[in-house]
Amino acid sequence: MANPVPYAPVAELPLTVEALDYEQFEQKTSSEFTRVTTVFALNGDGKTGRGEDVAYDTADHERLAAAIDDGSFSLPNGSFSFGEFSTALDAVALFLGEGPERDASRHYRRWGVESAALDLALRQNNTSLPALLDPEHQSVRFVASTRLGDPPTTDRVDAIQARSPGIGFKLDPTPDWDDELVEDLRGRNAVRVVDLKGHYEGTSVDAEASPAFYSRIVEGFPDAVVEDPLLTEETRPLFEGAEGRVSWDSPIHSLGDVQALPWEPSWLNSKPSRFGTVAELFRVIRWALSNGVNLYGGGQFELAVGRGQAQELASLFYPDGPNDLAPSSYNEASLPTELPDSPLAVPLDHVGFGF
Known part of the structure; x- marks a missing residue:
């Protein structure tokens, strides 16, 4: 091969x-x-x-x-x-x-x-x-990533959907999401990834890995990819038979980290900056593509060229994934009147790195 x-x-x-x-x-x-x-x-x-x-x-x-x-x-x-x-x-x-x-x-x-x-x-x-590596640019499908506030409401989701009705979402559930909120969001048929953020410590986005919380989210969004659960004696049974829905992000900084996961992954969130070097990023992407692992790109609240560079990598290697690479206007505190639609078009006459 x-x-x-x-x-x-x-x-x-x-x-x-x-x-x-x-x-x-x-x-x-x-x-x-x-x-x-x-x-x-x-x-x-x-x-x-x-x-x-x-x-x-x-x-x-x-x-x-x-x-x-x-x-x-x-x-x-x-x-x-x-x-x-x-x-x-x-x-x-x-x-x-x-x-x-x-x-x-x-x-x-x-x-x-x-x-x-x-x-x-x-x-x-x-x-x-593309000229060096052979794969051609393809249009990049992306999802909108957002948190729902404290207390959680669908206001931000409503505002994004009003501007981009067909957009999918990558959401960060929190333990205060109740059944009514989960049912509302599930009914929109737009949640592609739920990020449990189980591997963060000492940050503003830490989320408790309780079985009740995890069960509400895993069962409440049966068609969504579940990112970064913290596996404990209490939470691990929730994923028995559903390992293929689980994706990993925060714990992954190298191919060694990928190979040390509790099972061979079906999904990985490829955030270029997590790997540090171009060589290690390529090593992980190469392994994933060779082993049939689903990849999607992730953003880090880039404000400048970093977002376009992550978008180009997605365009080359995983254009159809639930890429958390929406244009940065989706992250603005006050949303603009119009938002770009998915997928992102490929720029013409491209030289250098990044869209």
Whole structure:
């Protein structure tokens, strides 16, 4: 069988890095927090490549900006192959001083740098991922991801459906969802994924892994993919015979993590930034496609180029999944009058990385 996601053509791309710049973005979101991200801009041979650091803690971005401004943060300069540049990053301290607020941010920052380098290498060579890897772009189907507030209501779902009647949803249930709310949402025939967020600790989205809560959601949405349950002695029996509905996201940062799951998965949420490096992302996608695993893309509240890069990967490798990659206007605290419809069209005359 041919390699479905070859890394070698990307690793061999010539790359010249001469300078580093950055830009920060900020947006109030529907989840009642202010999102800050940093876009790395790598310059070389008259071209610029961009990638987005999606670490969730504003303090990490503030320290990064200060370190770039005072020259204490730098990246390797010179001529490389893309693979050589990635290897050189292993010796670079991407966090200085205190380090990140949470360990997962190390992957997010590494991805921000690597995706900028990939964008730059593709632009310097006047090419694109489809030209290198063979698969063609396809239109990307996406779902809208939202929380329902405290106390939970369908107001946000109603507002999105009024603007985009055929949209599907990826929802984050909470233990205070009652039977009436579940029945209302199920009746809309629009819930594609329910994210139990069972592997988060110390965050604003932690959800208790109680059997009653899980049972209400698993049984209440019989056709939905169930993402990230926390399996305990009490909750594991709820998934006996239904393992094929379960998907994984937060615990997955490498192929080793995938292979250590309690059973071989039928579904995986592929969030590029969780894997840190292009090589590891490709390794996981290659394994999944070779083993018949259903993939769908996930977003991280990107505010700039990161969303378009995740959309392009979905376009190449999993265009028909319940991709949590709606345009960022879906995440705005106050929804615009009109929202883009699914699927996303493929841009023409594409060079570089990202839609």
